[in-house]
Amino acid sequence: MKKIVDKLPKPFFALAPLDDVSDTVFRRVISECTKPDLLFTEFTNVDALQSAGRGATLRRLDFDESERPIIAQIWGKTPDNFKKTAEECREKGFAGVDLNMGCPIKHVVKNGCCSALINDRGKAKAIIDSTRAGLGKNMAFSVKTRIGYGNVDLSWIEFLLEQELDMLIIHLRTVKEMSKVPAHWDLMPEIRRLRDRIAPPTKLVGNGDVMSRRQGEKLAEETGIDGIMIGRGVFQDPFVFAGDSPWEDYSKAEKIKLYKKHVELFIKTYPGNSRPVVILNKFCKIYINGFDRARELREELMNCTNADELLEKLNSVK
Numbered sequence: 001m002k003k004i005v006d007k008l009p010k011p012f013f014a015l016a017p018l019d020d021v022s023d024t025v026f027r028r029v030i031s032e033c034t035k036p037d038l039l040f041t042e043f044t045n046v047d048a049l050q051s052a053g054r055g056a057t058l059r060r061l062d063f064d065e066s067e068r069p070i071i072a073q074i075w076g077k078t079p080d081n082f083k084k085t086a087e088e089c090r091e092k093g094f095a096g097v098d099l100n101m102g103c104p105i106k107h108v109v110k111n112g113c114c115s116a117l118i119n120d121r122g123k124a125k126a127i128i129d130s131t132r133a134g135l136g137k138n139m140a141f142s143v144k145t146r147i148g149y150g151n152v153d154l155s156w157i158e159f160l161l162e163q164e165l166d167m168l169i170i171h172l173r174t175v176k177e178m179s180k181v182p183a184h185w186d187l188m189p190e191i192r193r194l195r196d197r198i199a200p201p202t203k204l205v206g207n208g209d210v211m212s213r214r215q216g217e218k219l220a221e222e223t224g225i226d227g228i229m230i231g232r233g234v235f236q237d238p239f240v241f242a243g244d245s246p247w248e249d250y251s252k253a254e255k256i257k258l259y260k261k262h263v264e265l266f267i268k269t270y271p272g273n274s275r276p277v278v279i280l281n282k283f284c285k286i287y288i289n290g291f292d293r294a295r296e297l298r299e300e301l302m303n304c305t306n307a308d309e310l311l312e313k314l315n316s317v318k
């Protein structure tokens with residue numbers, strides 16, 4: 001059997017891992033709008049997952065059959081927990097495992113995790129090797145990273161290309177840049193040449209500031225990469241993976257209907273208010289936007305204390 005990365009179109013489009021956003025509920029809503037070729041879970045901590053208190057972390061690896069193909073994104077500190085988690089991902093039927101080596105959040109980096117690995121290649125290699133040991137042979141193995149820590153550092157990209165990965169996903173900013181400057185797409189042709197020289201079988205995916213499928217197609221064509229990953233583009237347009245998005249013409253009623261679908265699925269997935277309603281507030285601006293008195297309605301909806309109340313309010317909107 002082929003790995004998922006060998007079955008994707010060129011270019012393929014992936015939904016980015018988005019912590020506290022791209023859970024199974026939102027992934028299903030987006031997939032029903034226009035399904036990306038590949039989905040990723042939110043980043044999931046392997047040390048929490050392999051601890052006695054793993055219950056709170058487990059929901060991050062929940063997915064529905066309709067979300068396939070889906071890859072689990074993991075992060076953490078202890079190489080052996082990466083192996084155990086990779087084994088668990090195999091049992092759960094994930095198409096692959098992706099290592100987060102790009103997250104710039106302070107407490108994560110302080111702990112030597114994620115983007116801190118850019119400056120600790122020995123540890124990065126130990127994590128890569130340990131994860132690989134837990135994967136099934138048809139599972140795709142990838143790393144998502146940035147182009148350097150303080151400065152652009154293509155030796156890091158070269159190092160990763162030497163690891164025989166199935167896919168390398170590059171968010172075209174340094175860690176220090178956070179999301180404050182435009183993504184450096186101008187560097188992608190050089191990175192692609194490195195890939196062609198060092199690791200031709202590794203699929204190369206670009207990420208950063210892609211806001212439409214058309215823009216992604218153009219960038220893929222210009223740079224010769226295999227795939228495009230889109231994150232925040234879904235906040236502006238849930239149909240971002242469509243060639244021709246209908247979102248601009250969506251009426252107030254249609255937008256509310258889509259938010260209702262999201263909330264209903266949330267209630268079904270996390271029954272008895274087992275997940276706080278504030279999670280839903282993050283999505284309010286996506287749907288409740290671009291029509292008369294949207295701001296007032298948002299304020300009202302965001303004051304709801306649980307998801308049932310929110311659904312009731314949405315049902316009563318004229």
Ligand SMILES: Cc1cc2nc3c(=O)[nH]c(=O)nc-3n(C[C@H](O)[C@H](O)[C@H](O)COP(=O)(O)O)c2cc1C
Pocket residue numbers: 016017018019020021041042043073100102103144171207208209210229230231232233
């Ligand atoms: C709210 C939010 C949560 C994120 N969570 C993750 C995550 O869990 N794992 C990860 O690799 N990147 C995460 N990112 C980074 C995105 O996946 C992506 O690399 C970044 O937003 C740039 O792409 P974009 O311009 O298409 O959004 C997150 C970004 C945002 C805005």
